[in-house]
Amino acid sequence: MIEASALKKRFGEVQAVHDVTLSARDGEITGLLGPNGAGKSTTLRIISTAIRADSGSVSVDGIDVAAQPREARLAMGVMPHNAGLYPRLSGRENIRYFGELNGLGGEPLDKAIQRLVERLEMEAFVDRPAKGYSQGQRLKTALARAMVHGPGNLILDEPTSGLDVMATRALRELIRDLRRDGYCILFSSHVMQEVAALCDRIVIIAHGRVVARGRPDELLAELGTDNLEEAFVRAIAREDGEVPA
């Protein structure tokens, strides 16, 4: 369970996050949706302890991330946007390195890695150097790396960007499987269809503020349309003070 309350973050002149409150529950997929520059990555980076908010608070499974960042990190698996892999290491070595950073080692770590390799169907490439990986292979490795220490919460920043149709479908299936296993999944996207295809709950942000939230059917009703993309456009236009035609 992830709970963020009244987050604010400024970078110099730019107020990247004005006021974001959200919660993501166990056994659900929560989508953080917003146009480019809306503050999605900044919000996820605050939640995952990569940066500190200027004000507001975040707790993960009840652990305050500012007060106990190390404990909070153990409860989260994070796949940042464009997460780099170490190119000379194999996928398995990349995953192992992260496991070791999280205090795992020896046989338990080897077994955890092997379970993920099988689950994510990585056998064909996991022992090759990561520098030759396709986008889909990189993504699976980054996901395995995020999951190796067994966190109950997963934070995925634009996980399908750069994936082809088949790889996107495979990733969606995997995310649904993880939901069935009870994971709390929070992911960001700027594509409404992407979020609509997966999410139990959607939080729409624009200019660093939450402009709408709810289950997909609730958002459609609130925004007076039967089309999710149109709902997205209307929610953002509302924040901009525009009245869409």
Ligand SMILES: Nc1ncnc2c1ncn2[C@@H]1O[C@H](COP(=O)(O)OP(=O)(O)OP(=O)(O)O)[C@@H](O)[C@H]1O
């Ligand atoms: N480290 C930083 N220094 C300065 N400005 C930043 C920094 N990080 C983000 N910003 C600015 O904060 C705003 C929000 O950026 P953020 O990356 O959170 O948006 P986003 O919703 O993830 O966008 P995208 O969909 O394009 O990735 C943007 O105006 C961005 O330029």
